[in-house]
Amino acid sequence: MTRDERGIGTAFVRIAVWSLALLAVLPFLWLVIMSFKTADDIFAGSSRLLFKPTLENYQGLFMPDFIRSFANSAITSLVSTTLALAIGAPGAYALARAARRQSRLVGMLILISRMVPPIAFTIPYFLVYRNIGLLDTRTGLILVYLTFNLSLVVWLMRGFFEGIPEALEEAARIDGASLWRTFVVIVLPLSAPALVTTAVLCFLYSWNDFFFALILTRSQAATAPVQVVNFMNYEGWEWGKIAAGGTLIMSPVLLLSIAMRRYLVSGMTAGAVK
């Protein structure tokens, strides 16, 4: 192969790869740009590439329903994540240290529970919530988010705890620390990065949820993804508000994902891919 040929090959790869990357982000950028357009500019379409940006769509979102839905999203995601870590991390530690054989069976159950279509959980939860008054409550959503968050925490943290050398814990034990103290003082601080990664993943899954919230909430506990869909039904299509709402919903997710991009795929595949 001559140098010229190789040069052309590299140039071709470069153009192809960056065009593909552009294809991946352009649809997303279009929505963000749309959120800064007036209704007039939105319907004038691309013929007005130059437009005067406006914040009126965002200002239009400042109403009790939407603000409450955003608070609901934040509260349910954060509380469910915290609960899952608090309950799941000690269990994952015990699973890693004590029960390696059972750990495989538990692992299989966890993988399956993560793979099951949400509708399989929604039907029974809906029936029970209807009877005990948990429909359209944040508590109800927090509980149902545990179905995926708790298994995610146990799964990822178990893998991580198995990688911590036991010798460290033994050293603490020899110095007279109790088992619980060893876990809290030695193991947990060592696991801080893994705990943060797991927490972010739990948060993303809860924040991104649409299906559970659609069925288990009505108005009081509706989350932002459900609320933004309402702009599609009432008084025609409010495209500006839809775009602004969508942009607001995705911004925390995007920032967090980019910050932890290295661990995202291994987390999303529950460790099947590293």
Next chain:
Amino acid sequence: MGALQPSSPTAAAMPGVTEDLALGLDGNGDFDGRRRFYLLLLVPVLAILAGVTLLPICYLVVTSLTPLSLTNPLSAWNFSHPAGNYILLATDARLHQSLWTQAKLSIATVALQMLIGLGAALLVHRETRRPDLLRTLFLVPMVLPPIVVAIIWKVLYSPDISPFWWLFHTLGLAVPAPTTSAATALTAIVVADTWEWFPFTMLIILAALKTLPEEMVEAAHVDGASRWQMFLFVTLPHIRHALLVAGLFRLIDSIKAFPLIYILTEGGPGNVTEVTNYYTFTQAFGFSYIGYSSAITVLLVLLVIALSVAIVRIVEGRATA
């Protein structure tokens, strides 16, 4: 974050060794105490986990044996025809139609995501400029909240505001909205789903490409392998496992497809985009036929369990090989 690996024999033997050591050197830790401690940590989490996942699934199975409908709550305890819903599964033409639609959607999206993902991974692997920025750009579609992805494609498919239709209009082409025509609606969903998830397969394949040993590539070069031979006999065998795992994950996830269909077509026009998951949703929360929809869901759960077991087999087979 290594999970899914069976413990090695040496690792399994370790606790015993260290426990003896602890027993000899510190006075406060005995074997029973340690056992009790681990059990104390383990039991609550397993109980809660079973309570939030296993128990609801059991309830789902029980409900699938009743004719429960929300308009007739007493039917929740009617077990006079436990197989009734399952017999209905065999004769429900709309369900069979939905399974066929599901098969078409799954096969098309998985195949496209694998092909585009593989192509993109091979290209990105060769690009040396700003690799981190490049990977971040590709990350965007798959980390967006699914409802936002659905909104984005709703915009792109709406002729009055879509940049594509502005282009068509300028060129004097009359193109109907893809989501409102029975001939193109499913394709429209496939395109949106492929955009959302090809980065996922790409990143998995890219990670596998990174572990391709340099010596193997060089050896193949020295032996005079052509580019195609290199790909077929060196690269492909090396990433086979990653391809399989990525494909299976996408296959399972394709069964859950919901927000795109809910926002773009609502299963229509007619029911050409009504996949099984969506049909179940309609039966349960549109028509309130909870008993029957539970039976369909049990069917879906069995399908997903079979696919998940396949993933575990593949991953473990590779770990022990």
